[in-house]
Amino acid sequence: MKKTIDKFISNMKTYMKTSVLFFTFVVTSLLNGLIVRFFTVKNYFAIKPILADLVIILVIGALGYFIKPKKQFKYYFTCSIILTAICLINSIYYTNYLSFTSFSLLATSLQLADVADAVIEDVLEIKDFIYIFAPITLFIVNHNLKKKKYFDYVATIEKGKIRALNTLIVALITLGFFMSMVTGVDLSRLGKQWNREFVVMQFGIYVYQLNDAVASIQPQISPLFGYDNAAKLFREFYENRQPQKTTNDYTDIFKGKNVIFIHAESIQGFLLNKSFNDVPVTPTLNKLAKEGIYFSNFYAQESVGTSSDSEFTINSSLMPASSGTVFVSYWDRQYVATPQLLKEKGYYTFTMHGNKAAFWNRNVMHPLLGFEKYYAYNDAYELDEMFGLGLSDKSFFKQSVPIIKDISEKNKNFMGTLIMLSNHTPFTDIEKISEYEVDYKYEKTNEITGKKEVVSAPYLEGTKMGSYIKSVNYADAAIGEFINGLDESGLLDNTVIVIYGDHDAKLRKSEFTKYYNYDPYTDSVLSKDDENYQEVNFYTYELNRKVPFIIWTKNKKYSTEVTKVMGMYDVAPTLGNMFGFSNPYALGHDIFSINENVVVFPDGNWLTNKMYYNNQKEEGLLLQTDEPVSRDYIDKYNEYAEKIIDVSDAIIVHDLIRKTQESEKVLKQTK
Numbered sequence: 046m047k048k049t050i051d052k053f054i055s056n057m058k059t060y061m062k063t064s065v066l067f068f069t070f071v072v073t074s075l076l077n078g079l080i081v082r083f084f085t086v087k088n089y090f091a092i093k094p095i096l097a098d099l100v101i102i103l104v105i106g107a108l109g110y111f112i113k114p115k116k117q118f119k120y121y122f123t124c125s126i127i128l129t130a131i132c133l134i135n136s137i138y139y140t141n142y143l144s145f146t147s148f149s150l151l152a153t154s155l156q157l158a159d160v161a162d163a164v165i166e167d168v169l170e171i172k173d174f175i176y177i178f179a180p181i182t183l184f185i186v187n188h189n190l191k192k193k194k195y196f197d198y199v200a201t202i203e204k205g206k207i208r209a210l211n212t213l214i215v216a217l218i219t220l221g222f223f224m225s226m227v228t229g230v231d232l233s234r235l236g237k238q239w240n241r242e243f244v245v246m247q248f249g250i251y252v253y254q255l256n257d258a259v260a261s262i263q264p265q266i267s268p269l270f271g272y273d274n275a276a277k278l279f280r281e282f283y284e285n286r287q288p289q290k291t292t293n294d295y296t297d298i299f300k301g302k303n304v305i306f307i308h309a310e311s312i313q314g315f316l317l318n319k320s321f322n323d324v325p326v327t328p329t330l331n332k333l334a335k336e337g338i339y340f341s342n343f344y345a346q347e348s349v350g351t352s353s354d355s356e357f358t359i360n361s362s363l364m365p366a367s368s369g370t371v372f373v374s375y376w377d378r379q380y381v382a383t384p385q386l387l388k389e390k391g392y393y394t395f396t397m398h399g400n401k402a403a404f405w406n407r408n409v410m411h412p413l414l415g416f417e418k419y420y421a422y423n424d425a426y427e428l429d430e431m432f433g434l435g436l437s438d439k440s441f442f443k444q445s446v447p448i449i450k451d452i453s454e455k456n457k458n459f460m461g462t463l464i465m466l467s468n469h470t471p472f473t474d475i476e477k478i479s480e481y482e483v484d485y486k487y488e489k490t491n492e493i494t495g496k497k498e499v500v501s502a503p504y505l506e507g508t509k510m511g512s513y514i515k516s517v518n519y520a521d522a523a524i525g526e527f528i529n530g531l532d533e534s535g536l537l538d539n540t541v542i543v544i545y546g547d548h549d550a551k552l553r554k555s556e557f558t559k560y561y562n563y564d565p566y567t568d569s570v571l572s573k574d575d576e577n578y579q580e581v582n583f584y585t586y587e588l589n590r591k592v593p594f595i596i597w598t599k600n601k602k603y604s605t606e607v608t609k610v611m612g613m614y615d616v617a618p619t620l621g622n623m624f625g626f627s628n629p630y631a632l633g634h635d636i637f638s639i640n641e642n643v644v645v646f647p648d649g650n651w652l653t654n655k656m657y658y659n660n661q662k663e664e665g666l667l668l669q670t671d672e673p674v675s676r677d678y679i680d681k682y683n684e685y686a687e688k689i690i691d692v693s694d695a696i697i698v699h700d701l702i703r704k705t706q707e708s709e710k711v712l713k714q715t716k
Contacts, residue, residue, distance in 0.1 A: 063199045064208070067106050069186045070121040073179035074102045077132040078250050084172060085139040086246045086661075094249035096223040100216050101251040102128075107212035114199040118187045125180040131254050133176045135245075140170065140553070143586075144648065145241045145253060147349055147368065148261035238367055240649045242661035260368040275695035276704075282692045283630070290638040293622070298603070300625040303453070303540040304387075305531075306359075306462040307524060310352065310469050312546040314341065314591040316517050321504075322486045326518050329525035330593055333544065335604065337597030340636070342610045342654075344591050345548040348647040352464070353405040355547040355613060360384060360414050362617040362631035364693035365647050371697060372410045379703035383617050384460060385415025386626040393417060393456035397445050398464040399426065399436030416462075420448060433474045438467040438520055442527035450534045463527075468520040470551060472512040479515040482506070485565040502565035510556040537599040545616070546592025557581045557589065584657055584666040587650070596623075610652050611636050612644035630702055632689055645686040658682065 061068070078098040083089040105128075109120045138146040190196065231247050234240045238260045244253045316326045317334060325331060333339075347354035350370030357371045358364065360382040366375055384394040395418040402408040402421035411419045422428065422436045425448065430440040445463060452459050467475075483505040488497045505511030524544070531537050561579040562571040571578045579585075594611065596603070611619075614633030621627050622635045634642060644652045649660035655674055658665035660683065667673065696702060 063203055065190060065195070066117055066121055066183070066187060067109060067212075069183050070109075070125055071099075071102050071106055073182050074125060074128045074251075075099060077129060077176050077179050078102075080175060081132045081136055081250045082245065084136050085145075086242055088246050091246070093223060093226050093247055094245070094252075096219055096226075097247075097252045098249035100220045100223060101249075101255065103212055103216035103219065107209045107216065110203075110205040110209035110212065112205070114196040114203055117196075118183075122180060122183055122187070125183050128251065129176050129179050132250060133173055135250060135254075136176065137170075137173055140173075144349075145245055145250075147241075148254070148258045240660060242648065246661065257368075272699050275699045276701060278688075278692060279695050279699075279701045279705075282688065289618075289635055293635070293637045295603075295619075295623050295637050297623070297625050299541050299598075299620075299623045301458065302598075302624070303392075303458055303536075304460050304620075304624065305449070305540055305542055306460075307527075307542065307544045308352070308356065308462055308464040309520065309524070309544055309546045309593065310465040310467070311513075311548065311550045312468060312517055312520060312593060313549050313589070314343070314546065314593050315589055316514065317593060321481075321483050321514070324481070326481075326514055327521040329521045329528070330544070330595070333528075333542070333595050333597045334593070334606075336601040337542075337595050338603050338605055338607065340594040340607045340609075340611050342591060342608055343545070343594035344610070344612050344644050344646075344652065345546065346613045346644065346646055347548045350405070352547045353407070353410070354647075355545075356407075356462075356464075357410075357414075358613040359545060359616045362614045362628055362633045363696060364614065364632065364645070364690055366697050367647065367690060367694050370405075372406045375697050376406055376409050376413065378697060378700040379706070380414060381628050381630050381702060382414040383620065383626070383628070384462075386621070386628060387458075387460045387624070388415050388417065390626060391458055393452060393459045394461070395420065395452065395459070396462045396464065397425070397441070397448070398422065399438070399441040399466045400434060400464075420445070432467050432478075434469050435466050438465050438523035439526060441466070442523055443530060446527070446530040446534055446536075449531070449536060453536055465520060465523070467523065468516045470513075472509065472516040472550075475512055475516040475519055479519060481515045481518040483511040483514050485563070487565060502563075502568050504563055504565060505560065508556065508559065510552060510560055513550050513552060532599070540598075542595075542597045543620070544593060544595045544597070545613070546594070549590040549592065554581045554586055557586065583659065588652075588657060596620075607636065608654075609636060609642055610644050610654050611642060615642065615644075630696065632693060643682055643685065645689045647690070649686055649690065651682050651686045653682065660686065 075095070075098055079089050079095065082091075082094060088094065105124050106121070109117050109124075112120050135145045138144065227247075234243050235248060235252075235256055238244065238257060241253065244256065248256070312327075312330075317330055319326045334341075345355055346358050346364065348365040348367075348370070350357070350365055350372060353370055353372040354365035357380075361380045363380070365371065369375070371378075384392075388394050394416045396407070396411050396416050397420040398404075398407070399422045401423055402419055408419060408421070420426070422441070426436055426441065426444050428436060430437040432438070442463070449459070449461060452461070485502040485504040486499055487502070489500045490496070491498050505514065528537070528542065531540070558581045559570050561581065562575075562577075563569075564571055573580070594616070612633060614631070615636050616633070617628050618631045618633050618635040619637065621631075622638065636642060641653060641655075646652075651658050651660070655669055655672060655678075656665045656667050658679060665674075665679065
């Protein structure tokens with residue numbers, strides 16, 4: 046027994062001495078996975094993700110033993126760079142978007158060429174450079190080993206295939222320990238992938254990215270698998286769905302009227318009725334909200350497709366795809382959408398945008414949603430005033446009015462969507478033209494003269510939040526000019542204006558911390574110990590992401606504020622009730638026909654007027670502290686949120702609307 050133990054110890058020492066490069070790769074890669082979770086989900090000492098990361102690293106490392114010792118560095122160095130890139134990119138993405146990136150974003154990489162400034166500016170932080178320690182360490186270790194002729198020595202004793210096999214066995218044992226801790230819920234969420242933060246918390250960053258790589262080819266392979274289960278889920282959901290009220294006070298109020306949607310790029314609701322030095326940020330939106338139907342708790346439900354996701358959800362009343370984006374990955378499916386339904390009622394439907402037609406694949410997707418004509422900047426507009434990513438909003442709106450006038454003269458009814466652009470991140474161009482001030486002016490007694498004088502503290506000047514607010518002010522003015530132009534052309538008498546923010550501005554928490562906690566008298570941010578300090582935590586940030594949604598008519602007949610929470614998938618059913626059309630596959634609700642609404646977000650989180658629930662952390666925030674909720678209440682909406690996401694994915698991935706309509710057509714012909 047002693048000889049066996051001594052031999053084992055001796056072999057282990059030899060293995061350790063002759064596997065320095067392998068262990069350097071394993072340790073540094075494992076540390077990088079831990080660092081990612083330190084900066085993101087915060088469960089850096091949790092054993093499950095460490096074991097999961099270790100399994101992936103061991104498998105990758107084991108393959109290096111099939112290579113001769115002198116050439117192993119190239120393999121490990123390449124793998125280290127790849128794993129480092131995974132950690133670095135996800136860390137940056139999480140900092141900016143509070144989610145993890147996806148291989149499916151590669152399908153939309155062409156979009157980045159036109160928004161390079163938005164992607165690069167203010168993205169990198171000092172902490173992001175820490176990840177490159179892994180390949181650097183590997184390089185230094187290899188350099189020192191070469192000087193000692195280490196690899197010549199290793200080549201004389203290393204049996205690569207045996208070491209690879211032994212390493213794979215260790216990886217298999219580690220996998221066994223890991224799987225003994227995994228629950229059915231863990232595996233279910235890994236497969237569905239929509240709860241990305243949860244997947245990283247339970248499975249680590251490398252398993253997440255590997256699983257995402259498989260999920261990214263879902264558009265191509267999914268229709269071949271799981272169709273029966275998807276069709277069953279789809280059928281049962283709509284068969285068992287409780288019918289809504291057939292009529293209410295808003296039924297058919299806009300039947301026969303034209304409608305213009307204004308897709309208000311990146312405008313958030315917290316700036317409505319906000320002023321700096323008594324000058325309002327959004328005077329136009331303030332006025333329209335007061336005169337029209339203003340939904341003050343309206344939330345976007347976009348995912349990685351940002352603006353394109355919002356366009357899809359607001360028109361189809363489906364959720365964004367859990368993997369990839371509908372506009373790029375699922376453009377060849379069939380959907381039922383508001384433009385199509387209005388087109389069937391005799392409306393001429395169109396979209397307008399001050400950017401390229403192919404951006405977000407809109408030139409393909411817009412006709413699929415039912416738009417007859419897409420007026421893009423490169424074929425319908427004179428490029429007389431370029432701003433940010435394309436034609437300025439003011440020029441875009443000004444040139445759009447005569448086109449809409451011509452449309453109105455040739456068609457009895459029309460429905461159009463105008464997609465704004467100037468208020469797109471990074472908001473830097475606005476500093477060249479805006480005169481709006483985001484400083485803090487106050488009276489102060491001059492110590493020498495004893496007279497009061499107005500002084501200015503910088504406040505948000507020179508910050509990204511400050512540039513954003515100036516940009517929103519510009520966008521608001523552009524909307525005002527557009528509505529005045531429509532009125533002067535006689536286009537408002539029979540037209541409903543619908544304005545919606547497509548998503549939040551993707552500003553960081555630190556920007557909001559200064560926004561809420563600035564002390565102008567010391568030109569500093571209040572300390573956390575100050576009684577006036579307002580913490581910007583997860584819930585503060587998420588609840589602040591609401592965007593404006595306003596339905597306005599010139600006669601101001603329907604002036605009211607709706608405080609019930611509402612999501613983008615509720616827009617089509619709500620407008621359908623008003624305009625007299627119905628989408629049988631809508632996942633949202635007519636907001637005026639439901640007692641309690643729930644907004645389901647693509648990551649599985651959900652919101653009601655009573656609470657915001659964080660599905661990743663399995664905790665929630667009560668919004669009405671005097672009205673507690675039960676465990677059954679939470680379980681009910683957790684189950685509902687998961688079902689909504691699953692049904693929507695089933696429809697999108699398996700093209701169930703097309704197949705259902707084809708089956709119904711065949712059935713009618715048979716009868």
